[in-house]
Amino acid sequence: MTSPLPSSPHASTPSVLDLAPVVPVVVVDDLADAVPLARALVAGGLPAIEVTLRTPVALDAIRAIAGEVPGAVVGAGTVITPEQVGEVVAAGARFLVSPGWTDGLLAAMRASGVPFLPGVSTTSEVVALLEHGVREMKFFPAEAAGGTAYLKALAAPLPQARFCPTGGITPASAPEYLALPNVGCVGGSWMLPKDAVAGRDWGRVEALAREAAGLSAGGTCR
Numbered sequence: 445m446t447s448p449l450p451s452s453p454h455a456s457t458p459s460v461l462d463l464a465p466v467v468p469v470v471v472v473d474d475l476a477d478a479v480p481l482a483r484a485l486v487a488g489g490l491p492a493i494e495v496t497l498r499t500p501v502a503l504d505a506i507r508a509i510a511g512e513v514p515g516a517v518v519g520a521g522t523v524i525t526p527e528q529v530g531e532v533v534a535a536g537a538r539f540l541v542s543p544g545w546t547d548g549l550l551a552a553m554r555a556s557g558v559p560f561l562p563g564v565s566t567t568s569e570v571v572a573l574l575e576h577g578v579r580e581m582k583f584f585p586a587e588a589a590g591g592t593a594y595l596k597a598l599a600a601p602l603p604q605a606r607f608c609p610t611g612g613i614t615p616a617s618a619p620e621y622l623a624l625p626n627v628g629c630v631g632g633s634w635m636l637p638k639d640a641v642a643g644r645d646w647g648r649v650e651a652l653a654r655e656a657a658g659l660s661a662g663g664t665c666r
């Protein structure tokens with residue numbers, strides 16, 4: 445069961461930046477949590493889910509969510525080697541996110557045929573990706589790298605670049621990011637508090653996801 449990725453006017457490939465205002469960044473420690481956690485996020489209105497390759501069960505978690513959660517668009521995060529690209533796509537990842545990029549990683553991501561967001565935190569990296577024909581990127585670590593002020597400054601000389609800022613973003617700061625013309629969505633982990641996941645409180649996760657799905661440039665209610 446899959447839902448289509450809409451086309452972006454800014455990119456020739458379908459864009460994950462337009463699926464929802466917020467992409468949950470998920471760290472799955474216990475494989476048994478993957479499906480109920482993803483169901484809660486989708487039920488709350490957050491279909492695009494980034495499962496980070498930070499735990500030994502991450503690949504299996506991607507596989508489980510891809511196979512068992514209707515409406516989810518599962519992607520892989522923390523993709524940092526060309527080898528991982530093939531592995532996550534084989535597991536069912538429908539988009540790829542990296543905290544940074546290299547020429548080799550970019551080539552593998554492009555060859556995969558699925559949408560990808562390489563990570564940048566400097567102007568020169570943005571210019572380099574534009575030179576490679578890539579116009580959609582993750583801005584990481586968003587808060588530490590300059591936050592909304594930095595992105596606002598980039599929009600003037602480089603309006604063709606669009607970002608998913610991630611790293612340190614909260615429900616309070618997300619609307620300011622979403623108000624920027626060069627931001628499509630933000631990434632974050634706040635809708636998955638450690639104690640809620642440990643306690644398998646999927647109702648709480650769903651409620652936090654619903655609040656996140658309602659965030660927009662103005663505050664709430666997109």
Ligand SMILES: O=C(O)C(=O)C[C@H](O)[C@H](O)COP(=O)(O)O
Nearest residue numbers: 469496522543610611612632633
């Ligand atoms: O794992 C990766 O590939 C990353 O780039 C890191 C994540 O995007 C951030 O850890 C999420 O940021 P928080 O919302 O501050 O938790």
